Amino acid sequence: MAWRFCRDRALAEDMAQEVFLKAFKSLASFRGESAFSTWLTSIAVNTYRSRIRAEGQPLLSLDPIRLLSADPSPLHGLEDHQRGEAVRRAVLTLPARYREAILLYYFEDKDLAQAARVLDVAEGTLKARLHRGRELLRRRCANLGPKEEA
Numbered sequence: 001m002a003w004r005f006c007r008d009r010a011l012a013e014d015m016a017q018e019v020f021l022k023a024f025k026s027l028a029s030f031r032g033e034s035a036f037s038t039w040l041t042s043i044a045v046n047t048y049r050s051r052i053r054a055e056g057q058p059l060l061s062l063d064p065i066r067l068l069s070a071d072p073s074p075l076h077g078l079e080d081h082q083r084g085e086a087v088r089r090a091v092l093t094l095p096a097r098y099r100e101a102i103l104l105y106y107f108e109d110k111d112l113a114q115a116a117r118v119l120d121v122a123e124g125t126l127k128a129r130l131h132r133g134r135e136l137l138r139r140r141c142a143n144l145g146p147k148e149e150a
Contacts, residue, residue, distance in 0.1 A: 001041070001108065005048040015051050019044045034117045041110070042118045045100065090140040098133030101126055 002012035002019075023043050030039055091102060104115040105126075116126040 001044055002048060004103065004107070005052055011051075015048055016044075018051070019047045022047060035114065038110075038114045038117045041104075041108070041114075042120070045104075045118055049096075087137070087141055090137055093140070094133055094136055098129050098136060101129040102133045102137075105130055 002015040003009070006012055006015070019040070023040055026043070030036065091099060094102070100119060101115065104110045104118055105112070108115075110118065112123050112126055116123045119126065121129075
């Protein structure tokens with residue numbers, strides 16, 4: 001997850017270590033109101049946000065999207081890769097509230113309840129952010145569809 005936030009191996013390793021130290025020091029304060037993984041992910045997201053802001057770096061949080069392809073040709077694979085890169089870049093331009101919601105829900109495979117707890121928002125708020133984020137992406141990626149031949 002740290003790598004997805006910064007795309008810098010050394011910084012990602014530092015941030016991950018910082019998260020585990022914070023979690024270890026705060027272990028006594030874990031109340032069990034959520035899953036341990038949700039609690040740890042929440043610490044991670046907050047640490048990564050703070051560290052990236054402090055470093056003055058833009059948030060880079062997603063790996064390229066791998067689109068499923070029925071056509072195994074190399075050209076089609078290249079087109080899928082380019083389309084995936086364009087979608088990834090579009091996700092990176094989303095405002096943080098939508099980008100983080102999409103990252104946790106789609107790329108970290110958190111369910112609505114887990115992602116809402118990590119972001120410290122109500123599930124309804126998360127649903128709204130996911131919907132709005134998808135709408136923004138749909139508009140930004142409208143021209144990424146297959147090209148029609150003349």
